Amino acid sequence: MNHLKRQLRRRLGPTLQLMGQATGMMQLMANVRQIKGAVILMYHSIADNSQTQWIDPSNHVPTKVFKKQIAFLVSQRKVVALDDLVTTLQQGKTPKDGTVVITFDDGYLDNLTIAAPILDNYGLSASIFLPVNYIDRGETQWIDQVYCAFKSRTKSKLIWGQNAVTSFNLDEASQYNNAYHKVCLSMLSATAIQRRAWLKTLQDKLQPSIQPPRLTMTWDEIRTLSTKHQCFQIGSHTLEHTDMTNISLKKARHELTYSTQRIKDIIGTQPHHFSFPYGRSSKDLRQLVAETGFKSAFCGGNTDPIVTSINDLYALPRIKAPSSMGHFDMLTNCANTGIWRKLGQ
Numbered sequence: 001m002n003h004l005k006r007q008l009r010r011r012l013g014p015t016l017q018l019m020g021q022a023t024g025m026m027q028l029m030a031n032v033r034q035i036k037g038a039v040i041l042m043y044h045s046i047a048d049n050s051q052t053q054w055i056d057p058s059n060h061v062p063t064k065v066f067k068k069q070i071a072f073l074v075s076q077r078k079v080v081a082l083d084d085l086v087t088t089l090q091q092g093k094t095p096k097d098g099t100v101v102i103t104f105d106d107g108y109l110d111n112l113t114i115a116a117p118i119l120d121n122y123g124l125s126a127s128i129f130l131p132v133n134y135i136d137r138g139e140t141q142w143i144d145q146v147y148c149a150f151k152s153r154t155k156s157k158l159i160w161g162q163n164a165v166t167s168f169n170l171d172e173a174s175q176y177n178n179a180y181h182k183v184c185l186s187m188l189s190a191t192a193i194q195r196r197a198w199l200k201t202l203q204d205k206l207q208p209s210i211q212p213p214r215l216t217m218t219w220d221e222i223r224t225l226s227t228k229h230q231c232f233q234i235g236s237h238t239l240e241h242t243d244m245t246n247i248s249l250k251k252a253r254h255e256l257t258y259s260t261q262r263i264k265d266i267i268g269t270q271p272h273h274f275s276f277p278y279g280r281s282s283k284d285l286r287q288l289v290a291e292t293g294f295k296s297a298f299c300g301g302n303t304d305p306i307v308t309s310i311n312d313l314y315a316l317p318r319i320k321a322p323s324s325m326g327h328f329d330m331l332t333n334c335a336n337t338g339i340w341r342k343l344g345q
C-alpha cells in the first residue's frame with residue numbers, strides 16, 4: 001500500500017501540486033493546517049556557459065536562472081542570514097512565512113566571481129560551507145574531476161568495482177550513465193586516501209584528453225570573499241568532503257575541530273555552522289558537532305523541508321535550488337511545500 005502511495009505521489013505529485021498552487025487550494029489548506037516556517041536553499045556552483053562543460057550538471061545553476069531566482073526572492077520572500085534564523089529558532093520562535101536562507105556548499109570559485117556580486121547588489125546575506133583541504137589545495141571537487149574524465153575520455157571501455165567488478169562500454173548511453181553512477185557512489189563513500197587513488201585509476205583507465213580548470217577557491221579568494229563581500233558567512237564542510245558516517249568518531253572529531261581551527265586562523269572568525277557532506281549524519285555525529293561548538297548543522301534525509309521552532313538545530317533540512325524557475329515559487333513557499341509533504345505522509 002505504501003509502495004502504491006509513493007508511486008502515485010511521484011507520478012501525480014508535481015501536477016497536483018502545481019494545480020493546488022494555481023487555484024490557491026494549497027495556501028488555503030496550509031492556512032487551515034497552520035503551516036508556517038522557513039525554507040533553506042542549497043546551491044553549489046553558479047555557472048556561466050563557458051564553465052558548464054566542467055561541472056556535474058546536478059551541481060550547478062545557470063547564472064541567468066540564479067539572477068532570476070534572487071530577483072524573485074527579493075520581491076516575493078524575506079531573505080535572512082542563517083545566524084538570524086538560528087537565533088529565532090533558539091528563542092523557540094517559528095520564522096515568519098516567506099523566510100528564506102541562502103547557502104552554498106563546496107567553495108566553488110564562481111561563488112566569488114558570479115554569485116557574490118549578484119547578492120551584494122541586493123544586499124542579501126548567504127552562508128558558504130568549505131571543504132577545507134580542497135581549499136588548501138585549490139583542488140577541483142572530485143565529482144567534477146570524474147565528470148570531466150568521463151566527458152573527455154579517449155577510451156571507451158571501463159572496468160570498475162571493488163567487490164562486484166563490471167565492464168562498461170561508455171559509448172552506450174545507458175552503460176555510460178550506469179558507470180558514472182557507480183564511480184560517483186564509490187568516490188562518495190571513500191576515504192580521502194581511497195578517493196585520491198581511485199581518481200588516479202580512473203584517469204589511467206579513461207585517458208581524458210583535457211583536465212578541468214581549478215573550480216575551487218583558494219584561501220586568498222576566500223579572504224576576498226569575506227572582506228569584499230561581507231554578506232557571506234563562512235561555515236565548515238569538513239576537511240576532505242568525506243561521508244562522515246563512514247569514518248570513526250575520532251576521525252570525525254578531527255575533521256570538525258581542525259576545519260574549524262583552519263577557518264578561524266585564516267579568516268579570523270570562528271565558523272558557527274556546519275554542513276554534513278552529502279547530508280549524511282548520525283545521532284552521535286550531530287552530538288559531536290554540537291560539542292565542537294557549532295550552533296547548527298544541515299543534514300539530509302526524508303524530512304519535512306519546512307524549518308520551524310520544533311526542528312533539531314543540528315539536523316536542519318535544506319531544499320536543493322532547482323536549475324530552472326519552473327518550481328521555484330512552489331519550493332520557496334512554505335505553505336505549498338509543507339502542505340504537500342504533510343499530505344504525502
Ligand SMILES: [Zn+2]
Pocket residue numbers: 105106237241277278
Ligand atoms: Zn558538499
